[in-house]
Each structure stands twice: as C-alpha cells, then as structure tokens.
Amino acid sequence: MRLELGKIFIKDIQFASESKIENNVLYVNKDELRKAIWDDEAIVSVEFDIAKPGESVRITPVKDVIEPRVKVEGRGGIFPGVLSKVDTVGEGKTIALKGMAVVTTGKIVGFQEGIVDMTGPGAEYTPFSKLNNLVIIAEPAEGIKQHEHEKAVRYIGFKAAKYLGELARNLQPEETKVYETKPLLEQIAQYPDLPKVGYVYMLQTQGLLHDTYVYGVDAKQIVPTILYPTEIMDGAIVSGNCVSACDKNPTYVHLNNGVIEELYEKHGKEINFLGVIITNENVYLADKERSSNWTAKFTKYLGLDAAIVSQEGFGNPDTDLIMNCKKIETEGVKTVIVTDEYAGQNGASQSLADADPKANAVVTGGNANQLIVLPKLDKIIGHIDVVNVIAGGHHDSLKEDGTIEVEIQAITGATNETGFGYLTAKTY
Numbered sequence: 001m002r003l004e005l006g007k008i009f010i011k012d013i014q015f016a017s018e019s020k021i022e023n024n025v026l027y028v029n030k031d032e033l034r035k036a037i038w039d040d041e042a043i044v045s046v047e048f049d050i051a052k053p054g055e056s057v058r059i060t061p062v063k064d065v066i067e068p069r070v071k072v073e074g075r076g077g078i079f080p081g082v083l084s085k086v087d088t089v090g091e092g093k094t095i096a097l098k099g100m101a102v103v104t105t106g107k108i109v110g111f112q113e114g115i116v117d118m119t120g121p122g123a124e125y126t127p128f129s130k131l132n133n134l135v136i137i138a139e140p141a142e143g144i145k146q147h148e149h150e151k152a153v154r155y156i157g158f159k160a161a162k163y164l165g166e167l168a169r170n171l172q173p174e175e176t177k178v179y180e181t182k183p184l185l186e187q188i189a190q191y192p193d194l195p196k197v198g199y200v201y202m203l204q205t206q207g208l209l210h211d212t213y214v215y216g217v218d219a220k221q222i223v224p225t226i227l228y229p230t231e232i233m234d235g236a237i238v239s240g241n242c243v244s245a246c247d248k249n250p251t252y253v254h255l256n257n258g259v260i261e262e263l264y265e266k267h268g269k270e271i272n273f274l275g276v277i278i279t280n281e282n283v284y285l286a287d288k289e290r291s292s293n294w295t296a297k298f299t300k301y302l303g304l305d306a307a308i309v310s311q312e313g314f315g316n317p318d319t320d321l322i323m324n325c326k327k328i329e330t331e332g333v334k335t336v337i338v339t340d341e342y343a344g345q346n347g348a349s350q351s352l353a354d355a356d357p358k359a360n361a362v363v364t365g366g367n368a369n370q371l372i373v374l375p376k377l378d379k380i381i382g383h384i385d386v387v388n389v390i391a392g393g394h395h396d397s398l399k400e401d402g403t404i405e406v407e408i409q410a411i412t413g414a415t416n417e418t419g420f421g422y423l424t425a426k427t428y
Contacts, residue, residue, distance in 0.1 A: 003230035006173025037159035056378035061113035070165035081216025089234035114245020114412035205280035246414035296327035340415035365415035376402025
C-alpha cells in the first residue's frame with residue numbers, strides 16, 4: 001500500500017462565524033460544530049474551549065486526544081468502521097491537521113484519566129502541551145452508565161476530528177510524505193540484503209473501559225493479525241480505553257505511532273520494514289497463551305529477523321509482553337520490547353510484573369511512579385476535583401494553595417510506549 005500523507009500546519013485556533021482554515025489558522029463556528037457532533041441523549045451539554053502552548057491552562061480529566069484527518073483519495077474514509085463505512089484504508093491520499101488536536105473532557109468516565117498542562121513542569125511530560133488544542137467539554141446525563149458515557153464522549157471526539165479534517169479536503173498540503181509497504185514477497189525482494197523487521201503492536205483489551213477498536217471491532221474479539229502500517233495512519237485503530245493516562249495510547253498516538261514512523265525512516269536504509277502484527281492483551285491465561293502463540297507464529301511466517309514489541313498499559317499486560325517476547329525469541333527472531341516501568345516512588349520496586357532472560361533488549365518510557373508537584377495554573381478546563389481520584393493521585397493530591405502532588409502516571413502521554421521516539425535499540 002502507498003499512502004501520501006499531506007500536512008497542513010495549524011498555528012492558531014479561533015472561534016468565528018465560519019469554520020475554515022486560512023493562513024494556518026483554524027476558525028471554528030461553535031454552533032455548527034456542536035450540531036455536527038452532538039446527537040446523543042447521554043450527553044446533556046457540549047461546550048468548547050481552546051488551550052494553546054505556554055498558556056496557564058490545565059485540562060482534566062482528559063478522555064481522548066485526536067488529530068483531525070481527512071481521506072481525499074483512495075478507498076474508505078477516516079475512522080473506518082466507526083464513522084466511515086467498513087473498507088480497507090491505508091492507500092491514496094490523506095490530509096492531516098498538524099500542530100493541533102481535539103481533546104475531550106467533562107465529568108470523569110473512569111478513574112484512569114489524566115491531566116494535560118499547557119505550561120510548567122507538567123507540560124514537559126506530555127507531548128500534547130505543544131499542540132493547539134480544541135477542547136470539548138461533554139457533560140453526561142444524570143445516572144448514565146459508565147460504558148454509555150464513554151461511548152458517547154468517544155464518538156463526539158471522532159466526529160469533531162472528522163468535521164475539522166473536512167475543512168482541509170480541498171486545500172493544498174504544505175508538506176507531503178509518502179509511506180509505502182508492498183505485498184510481502186515484493187517487499188522482501190525489494191531489499192533482499194537488509195534485515196527484515198516487523199512491529200508487534202499490543203493493544204489494550206482488558207475490558208471495563210480498557211478497550212481498543214480495530215475497524216470498529218472491539219479488539220478483545222479478534223485474534224492477532226497483520227496490518228499494513230498505513231492502515232493505522234487512516235484511523236483503523238482508535239482508543240476507547242481509560243487505562244492510566246501516562247501509558248494509554250490516545251487515538252492521536254495510534255494515528256502518529258512513533259515506532260511505525262521511525263521504522264519507515266530506517267526502511268530501505270538500515271532495515272526492510274515488512275509490516276505490523278496487532279495483538280491483544282487479555283485477562284484469562286488461555287487467551288494470553290493463544291494470542292502470544294499466534295503472534296510468535298506470524299513473526300516466523302513473515303520470515304522476520306527482528307521485531308519491535310510495544311505494550312499498552314502495565315501490570316497484567318506485562319505478562320502478555322513477556323510471553324510475546326520469549327515466544328518470538330524462541331522462533332529465532334530477535335526482539336526489543338518497549339515499555340514503561342512502575343518501580344515505586346523511590347524506584348526500588350520490581351518495575352515489571354513479569355520478566356524473562358530473553359527480554360534482554362528494552363527501551364523504557366521511564367518510571368510512572370515518579371512523584372511531581374504541579375503548580376497552580378490560572379485556568380482549569382474540565383473538573384479539577386478528579387485529581388484526588390485518578391490513577392497516580394491520592395486523597396490529598398489537590399492542595400489548598402492549588403498545587404497538585406501526583407505521580408506522573410496521571411499526566412496524559414507521560415511515558416507513552418508507542419508515540420514519540422523510543423526506537424533507540426537495534427534488534428538486528
């Protein structure tokens with residue numbers, strides 16, 4: 001598949017009487033956007049705000065972060081199986097609005113949601129502090145069930161990203177990058193002397209608001225399979241999970257997966273990047289065994305010399321990670337695992353819940369238990385009281401002076417395992 005990804009760089013967002021993109025400024029008509037995204041009785045109000053880099057603004061609780069994109073040529077549309085019809089995507093032309101994101105917030109859905117600070121020490125831990133963010137505050141109806149609340153907010157975010165992406169449909173991208181992965185035998189033949197490398201992309205699928213969707217299907221219901229990397233850039237994988245903010249993959253990260261982008265950078269130069277194997281993270285042991293068996297089988301079937309393996313979440317998924325690692329290694333395929341750590345606030349605890357001697361090449365996103373004090377900021381978008389109950393916080397996290405004491409796991413994207421440039425260890 002060959003995908004041309006066009007980029008339009010958004011340098012500012014403003015509310016206006018007409019929604020449009022002009023001179024790198026995104027203008028948004030709030031009433032029109034609200035009408036386009038809100039039709040669910042589970043939500044009683046939808047409001048909008050803007051948060052820009054360097055502003056004294058805190059957004060919490062953050063549900064999802066999404067980059068607007070629009071498919072202008074090729075099969076299907078953005079977010080296939082969710083907003084667009086079920087069709088294979090990943091080829092043709094897609095335009096992305098870079099430098100900005102849609103951020104969804106409102107009353108908390110599940111306790112594992114996070115914080116985005118636009119300035120101060122917290123901003124240094126989240127990549128989303130560097131974006132111009134259109135924030136959607138969606139408040140739920142009284143008594144709504146959690147899974148209904150989560151779904152309603154998730155769809156509002158996707159619809160907003162699609163609406164904004166459509167504004168770029170007829171614009172000329174400022175920059176275009178081409179990504180291509182050929183059918184397997186052609187791809188192997190193209191660079192026969194380079195190591196064959198694949199990416200094992202572990203998806204959070206533990207249920208109870210820990211869900212990821214592939215072409216609209218809850219990934220708990222799938223067995224491991226193979227995707228072209230470009231399918232992911234068109235929204236084939238989206239987030240619906242509330243796992244700890246620091247190490248869940250918001251939809252923005254699926255669209256901009258840093259491991260995939262770096263493998264493409266090395267493709268044809270140092271490696272032959274053959275594709276992506278997606279696999280789930282299960283609760284029951286038999287399911288873990290099945291998925292890791294299939295994952296290892298695929299790496300051998302593809303003839304890989306090496307694989308990058310990233311996980312989403314921590315604790316229970318550590319077992320899936322190590323199972324994948326040791327079974328892939330047993331097939332004669334070298335691995336590097338990409339993970340975060342939970343080593344206690346003093347860094348002295350066992351950082352992963354599972355381990356194996358074969359897991360001897362590791363790229364870490366850091367210790368999520370690291371404690372940080374966030375200063376009081378001038379403006380809160382969302383609900384500040386939740387910082388006492390979100391993962392990484394405690395009953396006394398919010399101080400009387402407005403400062404917040406939390407572990408960095410409470411910060412959205414703080415130790416994210418797939419998003420932003422962790423591919424530093426060679427597997428071949």
